[in-house]
Amino acid sequence: xxxxxxxxADVIREYGAEFLRQWGHVVSPRQRKALHDIGxxxxxxxxxxxxxxxxxSHRVIAYNSCxxxxxxxxxxxxxxxxxxxxxKELLPVxxxxxxxxxPEQLAPLALQNQRxxxxxxxxxxxxxxxxxxxDAQHLGAKIGFxxxxxxxxxxxxxxxxxxxxxxxxGLAPDGSRWIACRPNFxxxxxxxxxxxxxxxxxxxxxxxxxxxxEFFGQLADLAEPSRFQAWLRNSQNTEWxxxxxxxxxxxxxxLQYLARYTHRVAISNGRLQSLENGRxxxxxxxxxxxxxxxxxxxxxxxxxxxxxLHILPTGFVKIRHFGFLASRNRAAALxxxxxxxxxxxxxxxxxxAPEQPGPPVAEHRCPVCHSGVLRTIEWLSAEQLLxxxxxxxxxxxxxxx
Numbered sequence: 001x002x003x004x005x006x007x008x009a010d011v012i013r014e015y016g017a018e019f020l021r022q023w024g025h026v027v028s029p030r031q032r033k034a035l036h037d038i039g040x041x042x043x044x045x046x047x048x049x050x051x052x053x054x055x056x057s058h059r060v061i062a063y064n065s066c067x068x069x070x071x072x073x074x075x076x077x078x079x080x081x082x083x084x085x086x087x088k089e090l091l092p093v094x095x096x097x098x099x100x101x102x103p104e105q106l107a108p109l110a111l112q113n114q115r116x117x118x119x120x121x122x123x124x125x126x127x128x129x130x131x132x133x134x135d136a137q138h139l140g141a142k143i144g145f146x147x148x149x150x151x152x153x154x155x156x157x158x159x160x161x162x163x164x165x166x167x168x169x170g171l172a173p174d175g176s177r178w179i180a181c182r183p184n185f186x187x188x189x190x191x192x193x194x195x196x197x198x199x200x201x202x203x204x205x206x207x208x209x210x211x212x213x214e215f216f217g218q219l220a221d222l223a224e225p226s227r228f229q230a231w232l233r234n235s236q237n238t239e240w241x242x243x244x245x246x247x248x249x250x251x252x253x254x255l256q257y258l259a260r261y262t263h264r265v266a267i268s269n270g271r272l273q274s275l276e277n278g279r280x281x282x283x284x285x286x287x288x289x290x291x292x293x294x295x296x297x298x299x300x301x302x303x304x305x306x307x308x309l310h311i312l313p314t315g316f317v318k319i320r321h322f323g324f325l326a327s328r329n330r331a332a333a334l335x336x337x338x339x340x341x342x343x344x345x346x347x348x349x350x351x352x353a354p355e356q357p358g359p360p361v362a363e364h365r366c367p368v369c370h371s372g373v374l375r376t377i378e379w380l381s382a383e384q385l386l387x388x389x390x391x392x393x394x395x396x397x398x399x400x401x
Contacts, residue, residue, distance in 0.1 A: 006272045008072055008307070011280055012039040015300035022301055031308045037066035041073055047382045051364065055372025061380070070311055072269050079263040082319075086146075086258060089325065089334060090251040092343045094168040096186040097245040097257070100125045100196055101161040105235055109204075109222075110151075110160050113213050115313040118149055118160065120207065124200035125162045126322040132187050132195060133170060139187065141170030141179040144325035144333065146258075149318040152266040154284040155296055156306035163261060165254060168247060171324060171337065178340035186244055193242040201232055262319055266310040275300065 016035050020027065027035075040046050046064040053059075065074045102110060102121065110117040125147055133143040145166035153159035169180040181187075207213050208228055215223045222228045248254045273281040273295060280303040284296050298306070312318060324333035366372040 005269065006275055007269045008267065008272065009038050009041055011272075011275055011300055011303060014275070015278070015304060019301045019304040023305060027308070028311075030314050031311045034068055034070050034308065034311045035304075037068035038071045041066035041068070041071050044386065045382060047384070048380045049376045050378040050380065051374035052377045053366035053369060053372040054375050056366060056369040058366055058368040058372075058374075059377075060367075060374065069263075070265050072265050072267070075263040075265065079259065082262065083255065083259060087255060089330070090254060091167050091334070091337055092251065092341060093180070094250070095248040095254045096166045096168050096181070097248065098129070098164045098166060098186065098189075098192070099161055099243055099245065100128075100164070100192075101159070101241040102200075103235055103238055103240060104159075105231075105238075107158045107160060108219055109213070111158050111309065112216055112219060113207075115316060116207055116212055117204075118151075118312075118316065118318075120200060120203040121160060121162060122147060122149070122320055124196055124203060125164065126320075127199055128192055128196040129164065129166070129187070130323055132191055134173070138191070139170060139179060139181060141172060142324060143167070143170035144321070144323035144330075146325060147320050147322065148262050149312075150261075150264070151310045151312070154287070156266055156298075156303070156309070158309045165248075165257065167337075171333070171340075175336055178337060184247060186247070189242050189244055193240045196242055197236070197240040201236055204232065205229075266307050 012035055016039055020032075020035075042063040042065055044063060046066060048061050048063045051060050051062055065071075067074050069075070069078070100121075110121075129145060130143060133139045133141055143166060145164050148163045148165075149160070150163065151158060151160050166186065168186060169178055171177075172179055204213070208225070215221075222231055248257065267282065271283045273283060275281075278300050279297050280300050281295055281297040282303075283293055286292050286294050321327060321330070324330070324337065364374040366374055
């Protein structure tokens, strides 16, 4: 048996009750659910299932996953299925990576009004990119892109920002041709920053006027209109950070990026180092110190508190498509793009196929014959699982389900 590596679930199981004792009065139902799900993930509490090898008939009992989208152990299957669909949509062009960040001053407002703020953030990002790209002084084209919301910094504090992956070019306004960006250049980030700032602040003013924003605690005074407007003016006078990372060299790099970022949660189990004397140590990258990798140690309750800052509203869509990649016209727009680029619908898949690993993460190779795949043949409730395990020799559960 391999040595157990520290997981987020271990911290929650050991210190979740103490966290709720201290912070339970302000914990939302969705945060409580995330705590429960992650703590119970792949344990007998969620029941299990019997898997049988389709080659040698070997059987094994595996615990069920919680499938909570904030659980670091439950993203692989969803990610692989999502990536398979995105692979079909890649174009044989360079791709750009643009990141829109929200000033630190606005983060508390975002935290108290997550659903509306994050929706407005997506809207401001989408309108900014599309308007600047459509301007003939810059690109003069209709672009398409994918946007992913992240809400955390490396130290688990609240830091909303949106990553955008954009094909380096777009369709002419009349759809007659593909217009490519200049090499190693997409759109001017200073122009993007100014327009993005103006749009998001305007949307927040509209939301305030419509009574859609709520203010609690340290922000309670902002419920008064003059104070809110003055507070926003301070943000108007600061530079907002929009930056473009080096462009991806091809579809292979795009897929690797999407695999890393799209289904990421606030902290992966791989970053956790130790849990000792009520304190959690984890690796983090300090961007203010030249991206040095450091170790941060937090009280376990504070660690859980920070993690729960990033539990998204129920049903909130954190990965969105815009422009010619929007779902309503994606198929026709991509067909037109490929026509102008003289690329077949299978070009991207053919390029990426050699890079893909063996069986999908959702499949488990048989540990006995190593050639068959374990398939689920029976589901067990927690009670059935207990009875089954009492009536047969102990079986080590699989690491994933």
